[in-house]
Amino acid sequence: MPPPLPLITAKGTPRKCGTTYGSVAASAIAANVANYMTRFAAAGIDAQQVHGYGALFRAASHQHAPRVAEMLDGVAEGARANVDEIYALNGRTELIYSAAGECTAIAVLGERSAGGHTLLAQNWDWHPDQRPYALLLDTTDERGRRVVALTEAGMLAKAGLNDAGLGVCVNMLGSTKDRRDGGVPYHVLLRSALESAHLGEALAAVCSVPRGASINLLMGQAYPAGTPGEAIDVELAPDDVGFLHPVDGVITHANHFETALARHDTLKYIGSSSFFRSSRARRLLGTGPVEEEGIRAVLRDHGGFPQAICRHDEPGGADADRTETLFSLVLDLDERRMSIAHGPACRGVEYHHIRLGESA
Template sequence: MDTPLIAVEGTYEEMGAEVGHRTADLVERSVETYLRRFRDKSGLSSADVLRWGQTFLDVARAYDPSIAAMLAGLAAGAGQPVEHIAALNARTELLDGTGYHDDGCTALAVLPKYTRDGHTLLAQNWDWHPEQGAVTFLLATRDPEGFAVLTLAEAGMLAKSGLNSAGLGVCANRLQSDRDQAGAGVPYHFLLRGVLQSDRMSRAHRKVLDVPRVSSGNLLIADAGGEAIDLEVAPGAFGALLPRDGLLTHANHFEAELPLEDMKAARSGLTLLRPERVRHLLEDAAAERAVGLEHVVAALRDHYSFPDGVCRHLDPDAGPAEECHTVYSVVMDLDARELAIAGAPPCARPYERWALEEVFKPDAAPELCFDPAADDGRRPPAW
């Protein structure tokens, strides 16, 4: 498997401990990487990181006890200070103001009335530092009540883009505004896990909107019930976007009218065009009510304005600190509770498809699909 899978079951503390134990070496590398970034980019001392980690651990306890329990278990299992694990999950907040601006992400959803199979589709390319690919994996959790989550996760962290057994999924896009500040609000990656812990759309909204926030971010949420919504959030403000002609797309700038200054729109690579580029690539199939997963994959592999397109490649003119590419590409069928994932670069790698009901089996293995090496020049094979 190109993408490791860590599947655990039990209470949230037990699951965290098992994840920490099984990924201890990766967690150590991730902690070292982000402690260096916190120091070099944000000027945070070791004592500062421990203090902020404790602050965000207290936030987790108030926001969602299951998240706090997983953090504590993960730290114990990995042999790390719990404050460092909490700080990892607040890395967006601790890196704000560093001057790093060229991360990206392109996300999309297709409503079931516009898909060939009548299923809700959700997908994303995650663009970030190349070194994080080696410490990122698929995390599957199932609690004693049978509620399951399958999500991409950096080592030591609990969520990114993923889906759950209720048929609800989320994709993440980094945003930045002049409202972002230090403080004891709910970190962005806690919000992502909060959505994935939700058993219905209304609860997911409350986990994102009805909480204090100290940073900006975007969450594209969709479900097997056939709806999708994009939530742009910032400290003290939020906006919502709904699908047009069956499609909902987003990148790294604010699109809703909000009382803030967008700090990324002018700087983040091609963000102003990536959402419309994806829409252009999908709109004909959507008009025919025939969007298939092969159309979504083709859009995620698009190279318009190379190397800064939807499928992001390393820019040879960028310095080491500014290196950014598509680390992982994720495609989800929310009705089937299936997730397919491809590493860097997704234009040249097959996707590995996982069914949520299969990942907890001892002999679980993914099915390869959309393999460029097997393509004869026509569109990628459907699932």
């Protein structure tokens, strides 16, 4: 069965991976850049300002995440796109979005999973008009590090995993500390985590750099047979970090802060389904061994419909507030496997499997 969205494969140095990706996906990247330029304009950010912010994001990325920055420069080169617009695209969260009612993520350690594997999963909920710009990016760099990630055309990563058995899921957060003026962009942080060989390196990559937007990373890693896997949730605000650890072998997260950083949470002032989705996911997982199908069942849940774990578009509302589950993912870190399906996840969809042990 073919993947549910385009799969782009690239090999070589970060620059080479970027240029290959950019050239293969040039038309989709151009369309997505044009789409976000329209969204920026609607938010009162004109083209000159977009380029100025993009230049700030590029400078911060080159300073703090140079390999990822080289890849993004390559994307612009390969797609023959304006490099500042590519960086603004990767900083679109900083520029126009605060926390929205989107994305529910799950981690299950081997001690709780029925098969003994470390599992991550999430629904990626986003504006339904963004569905045509989604793709899978499969890269193998000159060190042999292989990364497979769900992303949008012109970006380098959202949820994904690498051949070291490290995986990342992501939730948007909103903080009163968020700002537009620089820092390493949200999507560059995600790619930095996925480029890491182990959890400690991933934590250093995301915690040690300046940030402009809040982001939640649910990360896990499987280890060689006989060594239990690990998972940790990292809430990142521009000037602080909070951590959550597994409870009874499980972590769940939605779009609000659950650590002490909650004092700066913008959702407290507007409300959100996030405040029940994370807790509901924990309850639905139950107390016994968790089958992978049980995780998929949670991702199909309609409690709170339409603003449920399985999110459905609400016609008639403000366009900027529309959100739907675009894709549903399960990452088996021991098998180095991504299973991905079109959303909403309730529609009897089949999951396509990509295994990193197979040839790229």
